[in-house]
Amino acid sequence: MSRADAEGVAPVANTAGADPVIVGMEVLIEDVRFSYPSGVEAVKGVSLSIRPGERVAIVGQNGAGKTTLVRQLNGIFRPTSGRVQVGDWITSEHTIAELATRVGYVFQNPDEQLFARTVRADVEFGPRNLGLDSAQVARRAETAIEAVGLSGVADLHPHHLSLSERKRVALAGVVAMGTPVVVLDEPTTGQDAAGVDMIAQVVAALTDAGRTVIAITHDMEFCAEHFDRVIVMAGGQVLVDGHPRDVFVRDAELDAAAVEPPQLTRLARALGWDDQPLSAEEFVGAFARRGAHS
Numbered sequence: 001m002s003r004a005d006a007e008g009v010a011p012v013a014n015t016a017g018a019d020p021v022i023v024g025m026e027v028l029i030e031d032v033r034f035s036y037p038s039g040v041e042a043v044k045g046v047s048l049s050i051r052p053g054e055r056v057a058i059v060g061q062n063g064a065g066k067t068t069l070v071r072q073l074n075g076i077f078r079p080t081s082g083r084v085q086v087g088d089w090i091t092s093e094h095t096i097a098e099l100a101t102r103v104g105y106v107f108q109n110p111d112e113q114l115f116a117r118t119v120r121a122d123v124e125f126g127p128r129n130l131g132l133d134s135a136q137v138a139r140r141a142e143t144a145i146e147a148v149g150l151s152g153v154a155d156l157h158p159h160h161l162s163l164s165e166r167k168r169v170a171l172a173g174v175v176a177m178g179t180p181v182v183v184l185d186e187p188t189t190g191q192d193a194a195g196v197d198m199i200a201q202v203v204a205a206l207t208d209a210g211r212t213v214i215a216i217t218h219d220m221e222f223c224a225e226h227f228d229r230v231i232v233m234a235g236g237q238v239l240v241d242g243h244p245r246d247v248f249v250r251d252a253e254l255d256a257a258a259v260e261p262p263q264l265t266r267l268a269r270a271l272g273w274d275d276q277p278l279s280a281e282e283f284v285g286a287f288a289r290r291g292a293h294s
């Protein structure tokens, strides 16, 4: 087994034909602080441990420090103090190119990420750069493009697609890289219900395969329904961290972070229910149980 195999990184120059196994990796953030050159301290002593296969949503109002924090993971930013570790790598000891084999990052704005002449070429770029053979590259791209519902437009120029489709092309490109950790910045912005559904399915497939998904989102419904851990940030710090069911009852911290629980959770509370439904399905279930008892 190669070193890359053992560490869960997609091996380079693989000629065997079979896709390399992607292994999950722990992310450790230890007392990280980060200041911009302007002097603004955007992250103020954050410590987190994220297990392989976790689905983590980071929420908080604009300026809370979410983006600055996740950009420490792929080396775009280096902590001013503290340390970040992905698997056995301390990020400050690795280049952005090396970290890109472990942490895939889907930007909020896909136009910062897409550059090839077709959707397929764009999605193939990452796996090809890892040194996979052409059959593996084609297979990975095909699977990723299908997962985001874009098989029908794979040979079009990304500029001919809508913003929501371009966002899904960027997602497919990162999925195809096979990184153990995937960071999504506002993945559901601009998506209709079908697009949100597709993204939720991709998130589930990634974490079922042992990969870690960390999403920054303002979409509380998406976060409550599809994530098993919610981290609430404000002023560069973590205020609450836990399962959505435990987090969305922490009124004081949510108020401080200007975060509102999902609508159905709020409705259930307004109705005086003890249940805390996190999805329409759970709401209907709770409603039906009440009907059965009345």
Ligand SMILES: Nc1ncnc2c1ncn2[C@@H]1O[C@H](COP(=O)(O)OP(=O)(O)OP(=O)(O)O)[C@@H](O)[C@H]1O
Binding pocket: 036, 037, 038, 040, 041, 042, 060, 061, 062, 063, 064, 065, 066, 067, 068, 069
């Ligand atoms: N390039 C920069 N230079 C100086 N300060 C910055 C820069 N980028 C962000 N900041 C500041 O750092 C703080 C955290 O910003 P950040 O973008 O990380 O927050 P966020 O929670 O991701 O917000 P949003 O939801 O708007 O993306 C804010 O005070 C912001 O103004």
